[in-house]
Amino acid sequence: MSSLDFPLPAPLEGHAALRAQVRDFLKETLPPGYSAAERARSWMGFDPEFSRALGARGYIGMTLPVEYGGHGRSAIERHVVVEELLAAGAPVAAHWIADRQSSQMILRCGTEAQRREILPRIAAGECYFCIGMSEPDSGSDLASVRSRAERVPGGWRLTGTKLWTTFAHKSHYMICFCRTGPAEERHAGNSQFIVDLSLPGISIRPVLDIAGEHHFNEVSFDDVLLPEDALLGREGEGWTQVMSELAFERSGPERFLSSFALLEETSRLAGADDAGAARALGRLTAHLLVLRHMSQSVAGRLQQGEKPDLHAAIVKDLGATFEQEIPERARQLIAPAQGDADYAAAFARTRLAAPCFSLRGGTREVLRGIIARHLGVR
Amino acid sequence: MADMISESAARLFAGTARRAATEAWSPDLWQEIEEAGYPLSLLSEEKGGFGLEGEEAFAALRIAARHAAPVPLAETMVANWLLAEAGLPLAEGPAAVDDGTGRIPWGRHLAVLVRVSAGAEPRLQRLALADASWREGRNLVGEPRDELLSAPGVAVEARLGVAAEVPQALAALARAQQLAGAMESVLDMTVRYATERVQFGRPIAKFQAIQQYLAVMAEETAAASAAAAMGALALSLARTAPARFRLLAGAAKLRAGEAVGKVADLAHQIHGAIGFSQEYPLHELTRRLWSWRDEDGREDDWAEILGQAVLAGRARGLWPQITHLQSDRF
Numbered sequence: 146m147s148s149l150d151f152p153l154p155a156p157l158e159g160h161a162a163l164r165a166q167v168r169d170f171l172k173e174t175l176p177p178g179y180s181a182a183e184r185a186r187s188w189m190g191f192d193p194e195f196s197r198a199l200g201a202r203g204y205i206g207m208t209l210p211v212e213y214g215g216h217g218r219s220a221i222e223r224h225v226v227v228e229e230l231l232a233a234g235a236p237v238a239a240h241w242i243a244d245r246q247s248s249q250m251i252l253r254c255g256t257e258a259q260r261r262e263i264l265p266r267i268a269a270g271e272c273y274f275c276i277g278m279s280e281p282d283s284g285s286d287l288a289s290v291r292s293r294a295e296r297v298p299g300g301w302r303l304t305g306t307k308l309w310t311t312f313a314h315k316s317h318y319m320i321c322f323c324r325t326g327p328a329e330e331r332h333a334g335n336s337q338f339i340v341d342l343s344l345p346g347i348s349i350r351p352v353l354d355i356a357g358e359h360h361f362n363e364v365s366f367d368d369v370l371l372p373e374d375a376l377l378g379r380e381g382e383g384w385t386q387v388m389s390e391l392a393f394e395r396s397g398p399e400r401f402l403s404s405f406a407l408l409e410e411t412s413r414l415a416g417a418d419d420a421g422a423a424r425a426l427g428r429l430t431a432h433l434l435v436l437r438h439m440s441q442s443v444a445g446r447l448q449q450g451e452k453p454d455l456h457a458a459i460v461k462d463l464g465a466t467f468e469q470e471i472p473e474r475a476r477q478l479i480a481p482a483q484g485d486a487d488y489a490a491a492f493a494r495t496r497l498a499a500p501c502f503s504l505r506g507g508t509r510e511v512l513r514g515i516i517a518r519h520l521g522v523r
Numbered sequence: 524m525a526d527m528i529s530e531s532a533a534r535l536f537a538g539t540a541r542r543a544a545t546e547a548w549s550p551d552l553w554q555e556i557e558e559a560g561y562p563l564s565l566l567s568e569e570k571g572g573f574g575l576e577g578e579e580a581f582a583a584l585r586i587a588a589r590h591a592a593p594v595p596l597a598e599t600m601v602a603n604w605l606l607a608e609a610g611l612p613l614a615e616g617p618a619a620v621d622d623g624t625g626r627i628p629w630g631r632h633l634a635v636l637v638r639v640s641a642g643a644e645p646r647l648q649r650l651a652l653a654d655a656s657w658r659e660g661r662n663l664v665g666e667p668r669d670e671l672l673s674a675p676g677v678a679v680e681a682r683l684g685v686a687a688e689v690p691q692a693l694a695a696l697a698r699a700q701q702l703a704g705a706m707e708s709v710l711d712m713t714v715r716y717a718t719e720r721v722q723f724g725r726p727i728a729k730f731q732a733i734q735q736y737l738a739v740m741a742e743e744t745a746a747a748s749a750a751a752a753m754g755a756l757a758l759s760l761a762r763t764a765p766a767r768f769r770l771l772a773g774a775a776k777l778r779a780g781e782a783v784g785k786v787a788d789l790a791h792q793i794h795g796a797i798g799f800s801q802e803y804p805l806h807e808l809t810r811r812l813w814s815w816r817d818e819d820g821r822e823d824d825w826a827e828i829l830g831q832a833v834l835a836g837r838a839r840g841l842w843p844q845i846t847h848l849q850s851d852r853f
Contacts, residue, residue: 149707149710149741149744149745149748150748150752151745151748151749151752152752153752153756153852153853156851156852156853157852157853160850160853161850164846221853224853225853228846232842233842405842408841409840409841409842412833412834412837412841413837415834417834417835420827422830422834423826423827423830423831423833423834424823424826424827424830425826425830426829426830426833426834427777427825427826427827427828427829427830427831427832427833428777428781428822428826428829428830430774430829430830430833430845431750431773431774431775431777431778431825431826431829432778433845434753434771434774434778434845434848434849435746435749435750435753435774435775435778437845437849437853438749438750438752438753438849439745439746439749441852441853442749459741459742459745459746462738462742463742463745463746510735512738513734513735513738513739513742514734514735514738516737516738516741516742517734517735517737517738519741520714520737520738520741521714521718522714522717522718522728522729522733522734522737523734
């Protein structure tokens with residue numbers, strides 16, 4: 146059986162100063178009166194101007210090498226910065242996926258030319274990516290994707306449809322996971338491509354969520370001609386690559402801070418002498434402290450170059466459960482109709498967003514399947 | 524040093540716990556524990572311990588709990604730490620702190636009882652027990668929880684060397700280590716059982732429903748272990764930042780205690796009837812878990828303390844309070 150330990154990395158020198166710098170930056174940069182409703186968007190607030198300011202301050206591409214426009218800092222330092230951004234509900238969506246996973250994939254699997262062309266723009270907060278994994282008939286069963294890239298003279302021809310593609314309509318690139326080999330090779334027949342979304346033959350159609358908001362899209366590829374150098378990594382290595390991409394996607398503080406604005410609003414309005422409220426808030430605080438410890442431990446494992454897919458799966462499922470519990474506890478303490486406008490707005494947004502917390506980035510059942518495999522029972 | 528202690532503790536408890544489980548109290552087992560020095564694990568070298576820190580200081584206790592060893596190791600470790608901080612002689616033999624509930628852990632077997640007096644200048648009293656009389660009681664697993672009727676022994680006392688909130692928090696922290704250790708064993712035992720038990724022509728571990736149960740058990744056990752580690756790392760704050768120590772220790776006990784409900788329920792569900800029988804050892808662990816989570820502060824007790832602290836400090840904002848609590852590491 147794999148170890149279920151979550152040891153902390155060695156203490157980070159200067160973490161308090163780094164936190165203070167990020168807090169100062171946020172104070173200067175977020176507009177005055179940045180509301181609870183905006184904070185409750187968590188990492189779904191899209192604001193290119195904010196992303197560029199963040200990039201200029203050196204808080205994007207932190208772990209990328211300096212020669213690619215990054216800042217050569219550790220995964221643990223990045224964890225501190227990301228926590229502060231999320232706790233403030235800063236609008237980080239524009240650069241989020243590029244910073245968290247696409248840049249890491251390009252650094253690890255990309256060619257020198259791909260790194261030089263794309264990574265500095267990501268670090269500057271100017272170049273945005275979306276994730277090309279799910280399809281209409283492939284959700285949890287990612288290996289069943291049907292999008293296909295065929296070799297043609299001078300490059301590849303891509304056909305197929307990706308679905309639930311967050312902010313495809315505002316992104317420059319997609320890392321697209323698709324079939325390049327025979328369909329019977331479930332794992333070995335796949336590859337990843339960096340797809341420039343401005344190419345002819347790509348159409349992007351909005352898919353509104355249950356709150357009526359537009360972040361999802363359906364992206365269709367109709368004989369899109371990709372240049373030779375669109376291939377990311379090696380042909381046929383797509384499955385291994387996409388699994389390592391998911392480890393970056395699953396372990397961060399965004400997996401337990403999505404409902405933080407509502408937790409804050411609840412604590413703001415709770416009665417000072419309300420013992421029931423104290424118990425509920427105290428309990429959630431204890432959960433948050435332990436999740437922070439666990440997530441910090443995963444950052445340490447990433448920094449060591451480990452592939453902590455078991456530990457990331459555990460943090461993500463526990464974190465999603467915690468995030469989903471917050472609106473349920475909040476409404477027990479303060480009726481949504483009786484709180485003030487800020488509370489009501491944070492409640493509405495969090496309640497309506499919560500179902501996706503245990504779907505995005507791997508469903509609860511898939512994560513538990515990964516854990517079961519590590520226990521040796523699958 | 525730490526690895527050596529873990530290895531020797533694993534050997535000692537694996538060999539003796541099975542034998543001791545059938546007996547209420549094993550003086551031989553306790554003798555071996557004393558010879559190994561485990562009751563002094565929390566002490567610095569200058570106070571007679573091994574100078575272990577964080578999780579390592581609690582390693583022997585966690586291993587003892589993994590083996591369901593029926594001994595007052597947690598209680599004696601905590602009592603000795605308090606005695607050392609107050610500058611009083613360490614316990615020769617099993618010891619415990621009187622938490623004022625009238626249920627003294629292992630009372631009838633103790634050599635020393637430690638009491639904390641309330642007041643502006645709290646004091647620590649060390650009572651050497653001889654010919655004490657007890658009204659015997661027990662917790663859900665049968666561990667003695669006795670009421671002291673009279674104690675003609677000799678008492679010495681000194682100023683409590685630490686802040687008044689520390690004794691209760693340290694006791695909770697020790698319990699959190701026990702909860703984590705026992706849950707690790709419950710998970711191991713249940714995974715093993717599910718892979719061996721065959722129904723409908725295959726091991727029950729091959730059924731997706733069972734796999735998902737086991738994954739939940741692993742998640743909750745991992746959270747309890749992480750909580751125990753988080754609390755253990757805070758041990759050095761007991762002297763320097765007692766308010767933060769108390770909240771981190773309480774959070775550790777709360778989170779580990781909450782995991783007990785799910786882990787024990789699912790372990791019994793997966794084991795079926797055999798796990799409910801006296802002859803199968805699962806209950807040695809689950810009955811301890813159900814007992815310990817109610818001792819030294821239930822989840823709700825610590826939640827209220829933690830919540831009141833958060834509400835009292837909310838002018839600072841919730842997030843700065845949270846990062847401050849863990850600011851020693853990140």
